[in-house]
Amino acid sequence: xSIASKQRPRTKPAEERREELMNAAEVxxxxxxxxxxxxxxxxxxxxxxxxxxYLHFSSKEDIxxxxxxxxxxxxxxxxxxxxxxxxxxxxxxxLAVWVKxxxxxxxxxxxxxxxxxxxxxxxxxxxxxxxxxxxKALLEAGRDAGAWxxxxxxxxxxxxxxxxxxxxxxxxxxxxxxxRARLTQRLQRxxxxxxxxxxx
Numbered sequence: 001x002s003i004a005s006k007q008r009p010r011t012k013p014a015e016e017r018r019e020e021l022m023n024a025a026e027v028x029x030x031x032x033x034x035x036x037x038x039x040x041x042x043x044x045x046x047x048x049x050x051x052x053x054y055l056h057f058s059s060k061e062d063i064x065x066x067x068x069x070x071x072x073x074x075x076x077x078x079x080x081x082x083x084x085x086x087x088x089x090x091x092x093x094x095l096a097v098w099v100k101x102x103x104x105x106x107x108x109x110x111x112x113x114x115x116x117x118x119x120x121x122x123x124x125x126x127x128x129x130x131x132x133x134x135x136k137a138l139l140e141a142g143r144d145a146g147a148w149x150x151x152x153x154x155x156x157x158x159x160x161x162x163x164x165x166x167x168x169x170x171x172x173x174x175x176x177x178x179x180r181a182r183l184t185q186r187l188q189r190x191x192x193x194x195x196x197x198x199x200x
Contacts, residue, residue: 022063022067024044025060029064029120030115034060034115064116068116073130075105078101079101079134080134082101083098091147091197096188096191096192098134098135098191099164099188100188102161103164103184103187129161136157147197148195148197149196159194160194164191
């Protein structure tokens, strides 16, 4: 191998570059807002040439949407991990674990949630919501195990997640005051009632 080839900087994988751009954009969007952030600032934060941005994203709105998708993927991963830890628990507890994990994910990332979904809303997505889909899978598993009877787990999952999201949003936006423990307990009870389970 020649000296020149040894000294030539290694090119990072495209996915790593993409993540670095997203990380830089997330920090800047949280600090300055999307409208006040420039593509040049994002690429400077990621330490790449400005043209590199357009190899991965078409606009600031595009990278903002990608940040939302990344948040949802991490959200679902948190839910799956929480349910895996509760794999030997009863169905009442599994549902309570799901609610606690979902509520915590929102509350622990309030500023990020506001930036991604409130202060600069994304265009409507006609596809299924992966978080509601995760809840649907739990409801279907509980139904198949005879823990509860649901005619339409998908409808129930969308309904329950929409309610949880709406209530937690009111807390994040300062429209409602509630302690984390109290909020989680109330949501858990409503989820349990909705599937016909007695209160834990």
